[in-house]
Amino acid sequence: MSAAFDEKIHxxxxxxxxxxxxxxxxxxxxxxxxxxxxxxxxPDYQELRTHAHAxxxxxxxxxxxxxxEFTRQVEAHGGQVIxxxxxxxxxxxxxxxxxxxxxxxxxKSKSMTTEEIDLSERLEHHQLESVETDLGEYIIQLAxxxxxxxxxxxxxxxxxxxxxxLTERLGVPRETVIEKQTMIARAVLREKxxxxxxxxxGANFLVADSGTVVIVENEGNARLTTSxxxxxxxxxGIEKLIPRAxxxxxxxKLLGRSATGQRLTVYxxxxxxxxxxxxxxxxxxxxxxxxxxxxxKLLADRGKRQSLYCIRCGACLNHCPVYRKIGGHSFPWxxxxxxxxxxxxxxxxxxxxxxxxxxxxxxxxxxxxxPVKIDIPRILLELxxxxxxxxxxxxxxxxxxxxxxxxxxxxxHPRIYEMAGMAAASLAxxxxxxxxxHAPFNVGPLRAWLSQRDLPPPAAKSFRQLWRER
Amino acid sequence: MAARVSLFVTCVVxxxxxxxxxAVVQVLERLGFRVDFPEQQTCCGQPAFNTGxxxxxxxxxxxxxxxxxxxxxxxxxxxxxxxxxxxxFEDIFGKEPENLRxxxxxxxxxxxxxxxxxxxxxxxxxxxxxxxxxxYHDSCHALRELHIKDGPRRLLAHVRGLxxxxxxxxxxxxxxxxxxxxxFAEVSGGMARTKIDSxxxxxxxxxxxxxxSCLMQLQGALSRAGLPIRTMHLAEVLASH
Amino acid sequence: MSxxxxxxxxxxxxxxxxxxxxxxxxxxxLLVPEMDVEARIRSFCERVEALxxxxxxxxxxxxxxxxxxxxxxxxxxxxxxxxxxxECGITSLPGVQAGFTDRDELRALCSSAACGITGADYxxxxxxxxxxxxxxxxxxxxxxxxxxxIAVVERNRLLTGLDELLTILPxxxxxxxxxxxITGPSRTADIEQILVRGVHGPGEIHVVVV
Numbered sequence: 001m002s003a004a005f006d007e008k009i010h011x012x013x014x015x016x017x018x019x020x021x022x023x024x025x026x027x028x029x030x031x032x033x034x035x036x037x038x039x040x041x042x043p044d045y046q047e048l049r050t051h052a053h054a055x056x057x058x059x060x061x062x063x064x065x066x067x068x069e070f071t072r073q074v075e076a077h078g079g080q081v082i083x084x085x086x087x088x089x090x091x092x093x094x095x096x097x098x099x100x101x102x103x104x105x106x107x108k109s110k111s112m113t114t115e116e117i118d119l120s121e122r123l124e125h126h127q128l129e130s131v132e133t134d135l136g137e138y139i140i141q142l143a144x145x146x147x148x149x150x151x152x153x154x155x156x157x158x159x160x161x162x163x164x165x166l167t168e169r170l171g172v173p174r175e176t177v178i179e180k181q182t183m184i185a186r187a188v189l190r191e192k193x194x195x196x197x198x199x200x201x202g203a204n205f206l207v208a209d210s211g212t213v214v215i216v217e218n219e220g221n222a223r224l225t226t227s228x229x230x231x232x233x234x235x236x237g238i239e240k241l242i243p244r245a246x247x248x249x250x251x252x253k254l255l256g257r258s259a260t261g262q263r264l265t266v267y268x269x270x271x272x273x274x275x276x277x278x279x280x281x282x283x284x285x286x287x288x289x290x291x292x293x294x295x296x297k298l299l300a301d302r303g304k305r306q307s308l309y310c311i312r313c314g315a316c317l318n319h320c321p322v323y324r325k326i327g328g329h330s331f332p333w334x335x336x337x338x339x340x341x342x343x344x345x346x347x348x349x350x351x352x353x354x355x356x357x358x359x360x361x362x363x364x365x366x367x368x369x370x371p372v373k374i375d376i377p378r379i380l381l382e383l384x385x386x387x388x389x390x391x392x393x394x395x396x397x398x399x400x401x402x403x404x405x406x407x408x409x410x411x412x413h414p415r416i417y418e419m420a421g422m423a424a425a426s427l428a429x430x431x432x433x434x435x436x437x438h439a440p441f442n443v444g445p446l447r448a449w450l451s452q453r454d455l456p457p458p459a460a461k462s463f464r465q466l467w468r469e470r
Numbered sequence: 471m472a473a474r475v476s477l478f479v480t481c482v483v484x485x486x487x488x489x490x491x492x493a494v495v496q497v498l499e500r501l502g503f504r505v506d507f508p509e510q511q512t513c514c515g516q517p518a519f520n521t522g523x524x525x526x527x528x529x530x531x532x533x534x535x536x537x538x539x540x541x542x543x544x545x546x547x548x549x550x551x552x553x554x555x556x557x558x559f560e561d562i563f564g565k566e567p568e569n570l571r572x573x574x575x576x577x578x579x580x581x582x583x584x585x586x587x588x589x590x591x592x593x594x595x596x597x598x599x600x601x602x603x604x605x606y607h608d609s610c611h612a613l614r615e616l617h618i619k620d621g622p623r624r625l626l627a628h629v630r631g632l633x634x635x636x637x638x639x640x641x642x643x644x645x646x647x648x649x650x651x652x653x654f655a656e657v658s659g660g661m662a663r664t665k666i667d668s669x670x671x672x673x674x675x676x677x678x679x680x681x682x683s684c685l686m687q688l689q690g691a692l693s694r695a696g697l698p699i700r701t702m703h704l705a706e707v708l709a710s711h
Numbered sequence: 712m713s714x715x716x717x718x719x720x721x722x723x724x725x726x727x728x729x730x731x732x733x734x735x736x737x738x739x740x741l742l743v744p745e746m747d748v749e750a751r752i753r754s755f756c757e758r759v760e761a762l763x764x765x766x767x768x769x770x771x772x773x774x775x776x777x778x779x780x781x782x783x784x785x786x787x788x789x790x791x792x793x794x795x796x797x798e799c800g801i802t803s804l805p806g807v808q809a810g811f812t813d814r815d816e817l818r819a820l821c822s823s824a825a826c827g828i829t830g831a832d833y834x835x836x837x838x839x840x841x842x843x844x845x846x847x848x849x850x851x852x853x854x855x856x857x858x859x860x861i862a863v864v865e866r867n868r869l870l871t872g873l874d875e876l877l878t879i880l881p882x883x884x885x886x887x888x889x890x891x892x893i894t895g896p897s898r899t900a901d902i903e904q905i906l907v908r909g910v911h912g913p914g915e916i917h918v919v920v921v
Contacts, residue, residue, distance in 0.1 A: 013660055321645065322657055325664075358522075358653050358654070360647065361647025361648075363614070363643035381519070386522075387522055388521070404517075407518065411529075412533045425485075435693040437694070448652040451655050452694070456487070459486060464509060
C-alpha cells in the first residue's frame, strides 16, 4: 500500500464531521433504494437484474457489432461518431471543433467519463471556459476537487463550506441556506446556458438500434446542456452500448432505484441526432465521442470483462462498509468504492496502487446490490492474485511471501502445525488472564491487530488435544 | 446405524476457540450422529487465497482434499471456510482437472454447521436452554455466499429462555476480512466499532454468530471498549442446557 | 480518426472477426399490465402528487382553461403549438404567447416567461411521467426554462408505464431527435442531501388531464 493511500484513509477516518457526512449521505441512499425495491412496489426486481446482466453480457461479448450499428444509426440521423483511443484524442476533437466554430464557452453536464479524461482541465489549458452545470459538479469545480461519489459528487461538502466557496469564487454575500445557495448557482448557470456555444454531456446508455444517447438526471442541466447550445457533444465509453431502445424498460427501472431510490429520475432524455427539419429547437450539430482509453484492455480479460457492465449507479459505494469509512477521495482516481477498486487496477495497472484490491473485507454487499450483477468480490480476489504475482516478479513484498510459503508448508504437516500451535500458546499469557491488550512481542500484524482491539488468549489446549482426551 | 459426520473444525477454532468445536460435537452427538475428527486436518487455505497467494492456497487445499477424501458429510462451524471449500476450490483448481473433480464432489458434502442441522438433521429444536438476551450477527460469507439467513434464527428461536433481538445492521460486515483486519487495521477497527454501536442499541448481553473469526473481531473490540457484552458461537448456544 | 483502430482492438480483445455474426440476443422484456383508463388516471395523478406536482382533472375544455388561467395568475406564459392547447382555448388566455416556430425568438421568450405550457404525447400511469417528443408542435425549452410548468394531457394518451411506451415506440429515434420523460419537478439534493426543487428546470409542475 502506498503512503499516500494510507494517509488519505487515516485523514478521513479521523475527521468526525466528514465521517458523519459520508455515513448520513450513504445511509440515506441505502434507505431510499431499499424502499424502492420492496416487493410491493417492484415485485420483479431480481428478474430485472438477471435480465440486465444477460443483456450487458451479450452486448459486451459482441461489442464490435453494436458499435458499428450505433455508428450507422447516428449517421443516418445526421450526427457523427468519433472514436478516440485515449483522453488526448477525445479532447483534441473537442478543441479542434471549438476552434473551427470559434466557440468560447462550453457548458457541461455531469459525466464520469469526462472526469476520467480531465476534459475540463484540458479545455481550460486552451483558454476555453468550460462550466460544470450539475449543482454538485459545479461546487466541486469551484473547489478544484474530484467528485467524491459517482452520483453525489459533493457529498462531503457542508453548507458552510459551500457558502465559503460561493463567496470566494463568485463574490456573492455569504449564504448558508441551502435553497438560496441553489438559487445562486441557478442564476449564474442560467446565464452560461444561454450564452454557451457548445454543450458537452456524458451518456448513461447508447442505443445501437436507434443511434440514441440516453441521459438520466434530476436537475434539468443535462437537458439544457443538450438543447440550448447549437452544438451537442456526448462523450461516452464504448461499454455504454445496449442493443435496443426497448432494453431501457429494464435499465431505467434499475438505474433510478439503485442510484437514488427513484422509480424514474426526473428527466430521461432520448437524443437522436441534431434538430430535424420541422423541429423548433435543439442543436444543429450532434457528435458522439466514443472513448476507449483502456477499455479494450479490460475487454481482453474474459474473467474480468464484466467490470464493463457497470451502469454507474453508485449503489456499491453506498453499501460498502469500507467506502463508508474511507470515503471517495482516498481512492487514487475518479472512480471510487468497490467499482473503483476493480476498475482502477485494470485501467492503470495493478501496481499503480497495489493496496487497492486489498482494501476490502470481501463482505460481498457490493455484489448483492449491483443492478447488473457484477461479481466484484471475485474480481477483487483475481486482482489480489495479480498484485502478488507482480510483486514476485519485481522482488517486492518478500517478507509476506516468505511467511505464506512457510505457512503453507506448516499447514501440510499436521504434526508441525500442532507443535507450532503449542509453542505459540506457551509464549502467550495464560487463558485465565482474559483477552490480551499488549503483545509480549512486537510483530507487524500482531501490532496492527492490537492497535484496534484485544486478542483472544491462545487456548490452554487445542481442539485436537481436547478431542484426544475425551 | 448412525450417520457418520466428519468434522472440519477450522484452524481458528482448533487453536483459539476449542470449546466451539467441543460444542459442535456435543450437539451432533446429541442428535445421534457419529462424529469423526480426521486428525491430519489443518486449514482450508483461505488465508492465502484471500491474500492473493493462490499457489500456497492450492497446496493447503490439496492437503484438505486428501484428508477428507473418505467423508460422507463434512460439517464446518464457519460460513467462511465452508464457502472456501464449496465455492473457491473451483477457482484454484482450474488447471488441475483431477483435483477440480474431487473439489466439486465436496460441494454437495460440505455443510456449514447450522445448515447441516436444518437440512440434514432436520432439527430446529436441539433441546438447548439459555437464559440470555442475544442478538445475531449475519456473517458475510454465510449470508451472501451460502444464503444462510433464516436457519440460525429458527434454531435460536427454539432455545428455551432465549430472547433474540435483531440489531438494525445485522447484515453489515464486522470488519474482520482476514488479512484485511491487519493490512487496514484502522478501517477494520472502525467497522467493528460501528457494528458494536448497533449491538449495544439492542440491549442484548450476547452476540451470536456462525463464524469464530467474526466473533474474535467483535469480542476483541468489545473487550477493548470495556463493554460487558460477550460473544458466543451458535454451537455454544445450542450446546447449553 | 481512430475508428478502425478502436474497432480492431475491440475485435481482437473479444476474439472476433469483422462482420462475424452475432448470437441470439435475449428477447426484450416488456410487460404491459391490464389497466382501465380510470385506474390509469388515478395512478398517474397519485404519482405526480407524490412528487410534489399538482394535478387537475378537467371535465371540459373550459375547465382546463380556467385551471390554467388560475395557475398563470396574470403572469407571462409561453405555450407550445400542441393542438390540445388551442382546442382548450389556453393559447388565447391573457398573458399567454404561442405560435412560435423560430428558435431564437422562442428561446428569448422561454427565458423570460414565468410559465411554460405544453401538451404531452403520452403520460405514464405507474410513474407519473409526461412524455414529450420534440416536433413542430412541441419545443424542448418550453417545459424546461420557465420556473412554472403546465402540461395538458388527453386522457386517452395515458399509458400504463414505460414498457407500454416502448412497445408503442420501439425506436423513438424514428420520430424525433428528442424524446424526454418528465417525472416531477426539477430537483437536486447535492448539498447535504437536502431536497431543493427547481434547480435548473421548473420547480412547480401542474398537470391537467382532459
